Amino acid sequence: MDKLVLLQKYTSKRDLVVQALREMILSGQLVPGQRLRQEQLSRMLGVSATPIREAIRLLEADGLVHGETHCGVSVVEISADEFQDISRIRAMLEGLATRQAVDRCDPQAYATSLERLEDLQCQMEKCVESRSLEPVANLNREFHLSLYDLSFSPYLIDMIRRLWMHLPGYMIWENPDLAATSIEQHKPILGALRARHAEAAAHAMQVHIELSAVAFLQNLREREAAAPRSASGRRAASKSRAKKRA
Amino acid sequence: MDKLVLLQKYTSKRDLVVQALREMILSGQLVPGQRLRQEQLSRMLGVSATPIREAIRLLEADGLVHGETHCGVSVVEISADEFQDISRIRAMLEGLATRQAVDRCDPQAYATSLERLEDLQCQMEKCVESRSLEPVANLNREFHLSLYDLSFSPYLIDMIRRLWMHLPGYMIWENPDLAATSIEQHKPILGALRARHAEAAAHAMQVHIELSAVAFLQNLREREAAAPRSASGRRAASKSRAKKRA
DNA sequence: TCCTACTTTCTATATGATATATAATTAGCA
DNA sequence: TGCTAATTATATATCATATAGAAAGTAGGA
Structure with missing residues (x-):
């Protein structure tokens, strides 16, 4: 043994x-x-x-x-322009993945997955209420990616995962207002998913991604205007020697 | 020195x-x-x-x-299903890249690039006429990718290149009829590009990719029906797939 | 005896570690 | 500024180990 x-x-x-x-x-x-x-x-x-x-x-x-x-x-x-580019691509790909998830998935798996999505949504809403945003990044990630897994399109899933990999998740989910509005936008998606309305779900997903991106970029610019050149990569690079100790 | x-x-x-x-x-x-x-x-x-x-x-x-x-x-x-998936994603991404190429590019670079595209198209047509298909794969690749380079969207370009990397170019361009119709579909794209009509160009590109994919898959199925289990690597591949299960 | 199914070796190969050499960059110094 | 030295990535070589796949062997049944 x-x-x-x-x-x-x-x-x-x-x-x-x-x-x-x-x-x-x-x-x-x-x-x-x-x-x-x-x-x-x-x-x-x-x-x-x-x-x-x-x-x-x-x-x-x-x-x-x-x-x-x-x-x-x-x-x-990743620059602001690149973030915008990524978001544009995300909107297209994740819209397609959402549509395919509704169209291709068998009812059994669809039902259990939908349950899981609503559970995740519930958890995220609680996080927003209690102002504990730290777990939201992972919850949101699972919300999106587990939906796309239903699309049975491995290349599509891979490309979406690649794009997500480049999103600075740790800085997106630190603003309570942004988090609240973003989570709120999940509701029409879930509604369309419940109704098995592929086109509506895809559209809601696209809108969600585009709006979130705009809001985040605006927030980013405001912060940078308030505190210019705070912690940009170049400075950090030259400080890497100091960080070596830590 | x-x-x-x-x-x-x-x-x-x-x-x-x-x-x-x-x-x-x-x-x-x-x-x-x-x-x-x-x-x-x-x-x-x-x-x-x-x-x-x-x-x-x-x-x-x-x-x-x-x-x-x-x-x-x-x-x-790459399976037929995966080829279809890739083509669907390609149609979206390359449509977007085409639209952005028209919208974002400055007139100077646009003019020279358009000239280059028409030159490539001319070369490809000559290849088709003379039945020497071997160089077409690379010409076509440059035709598409150099257009997308004008989109100034590095992530978009990268994802498209990734998808192209998975296309079995050496077997797509061995059928004269497929090649001829595919090259023919470039003409409306070029027309829209000349007119700087972004939406029309994007649409023509999408149609081109979708139609080419359908034609290729049909051709592939016919060939497989005629000569099932041809030698090239299929045996080894199915072995590796079987391994994956275990 | 022969055959099948299973088990046990054995081997080829990927993986991981270490040492050394070279080339390029970076930092320090004059 | 220009040069030198130190640092670090890159490349080669060698060896140890773990695993998968194949070969060989064994047991059981017809």
Whole structure:
């Protein structure tokens, strides 16, 4: 009975490193512009150079980090224009995915998924009420992505996941007003989903994404006008030496 | 004057390997399902293991190869359903890119690019006439992608390039009739571009992609019905799929 | 005896770790 | 500014380990 080890699926250290780095980037622990040094990562994560290097290549192809030869890689920064572009693409792709989710999914799975979506929505509303926004990012992510999983379109799902990967989730969900309006926009989507009205659901999703993007960008500009050049990536990069200790 | 070396931009061996493998996959030299063995690649390309391994990770993140831990990676196969999905996504994204190309581009660059597009179209028509289809794949690729470059939407361009990367170009352009009709559909696109009619151009592009996909799939099914289970890699691929189940 | 199904080795290969060398950039210094 | 030294990514080589797949062997039944 020493074969219990077979039950725990093997995950390569490379994939663990990818997970860890992705988490650190998406949570804002690694700020845009910050350079990733292999030796430091190696020490920090307790693995040798080989998995680190391969993990970095995976992230590079994902577009989360950008590398120049012999200069290493650094966390990419996303500009306001790029955010707008991403949102435009998201609106199209996620609209399509929503439509296909309604059209393609079998009733059984659809019902259970809809239940799950409403549960998530309920949780998010409670978070907004209690002003504890920290879990909303993950809840919202699951809300959207689990819906798109019903579309049975692996390439579509993959592209949407790619786009989400570039969204700075940690800064989107820190404004209570933005969060409230965004969560509110989920309701017409859920309504259309309940009615199994594919076109209406797709449209509601598109509107939701476009409006949220506009609101977020406006909020971002206001904040930047109030506190210009506060924590931009370039400064952070030059400060990376100080961060080495931490 | 010994700095001439600065003129030749340094490319890492890793990137050379990526290029080489991509070329081999897209040209059909490496068939779907074929396993890539690191040591063999290392010998074949004359580089050590490290660049090979990193290159494989880049291709894996691109989705061109699929790897399971300790099993290595193999060239992914694309099913008819997936081709249809990709085409649907392409129609949306490339329609959007076409619209933005008309809307966003400055007149100067637009004029020269339009000239280039018409030149490409002319070359493709000549190829079709002379039944020499081999160069059409690359010409068509440049026709489309150079148009989208005008959209100034890096994420959009990146996603479209990703999708193109998965198209089996070497088998799409081997049927003279398909090629002729596909090239013919470029004309309304060019017409709308000349008129700077963004909406019409986007629509023509969408129609072009959707119709081409339908025609190709029909042709593929006819061929498979005529000669089922043809040799090329299908056996190996179905083996790797069976593995996935277990 | 032969065949099938199962189990156990064995081997090829991916993965991970380490050491060393080279090339390019960066930082420090004059 | 220009040069030198240190730092770091890149590349090669070698080895250890874990796993999957294949081969070989074994047991049971006809």
